[in-house]
Every structure is written in C-alpha cells, then in structure tokens.
Amino acid sequence: MTHAIRxxxxxxxxxxxxxxxxxxxxxxxxxxxxxxxxxxxFLLLYRRRYAVWTETETAAQV
Known part of the structure; x- marks a missing residue:
C-alpha cells in the first residue's frame, strides 16, 4: 500500500x-x-496429497 500511495x-x-x-x-x-x-x-500440497493415492493404487493393481 505504501508504494501505491507514493x-x-x-x-x-x-x-x-x-x-x-x-x-x-x-x-x-x-x-x-x-x-x-x-x-x-499448492504444487507441493497437490504432490503430497496424490502421491499417497498413486502409491496405494499401484500396490492394489499388483
């Protein structure tokens, strides 16, 4: 705000x-x-949230 006012x-x-x-x-x-x-x-949050989901999905397919 200071810079805008200046x-x-x-x-x-x-x-x-x-x-x-x-x-x-x-x-x-x-x-x-x-x-x-x-x-x-948000990229870090996305990777953390869906990395666990991908690991469990991959383990279930094997």
Whole structure:
C-alpha cells in the first residue's frame, strides 16, 4: 500500500512519472514473488496429497 500511495502522490503532486514507475516495479515484483510462492505451495500440497493415492493404487493393481 505504501508504494501505491507514493506513486500516486508523485504523479498527482509533481507529475513525476519516474517515481511512479519505480513504485510500480516494486509492486509488480512483490506480486510476482508471492504468486510464485503460492503456486509452489499448492504444487507441493497437490504432490503430497496424490502421491499417497498413486502409491496405494499401484500396490492394489499388483
């Protein structure tokens, strides 16, 4: 939120778009990091949950 407000204030008060782009870059990088962390969490959860199911299914077929 701080970066969004800084960027907005810079554009409104002085028209300084370089500060806005700097803050936008920080916000996008933060969003990308957390999106990748969320994806990694759900992939790990998926693998843990269905790896046990695949092992038991394979053992039942033999």
């Amino acid at each position: 960027g907005l204030r810079a554009v409104i008060s002085s028209g300084d778009f370089s500060v806005m782009w700097k803050e936008t870059t920080i916000l996008l990088a933060t969003a990308a990091v957390f999106a990748l962390a969320t994806l990694a969490y």
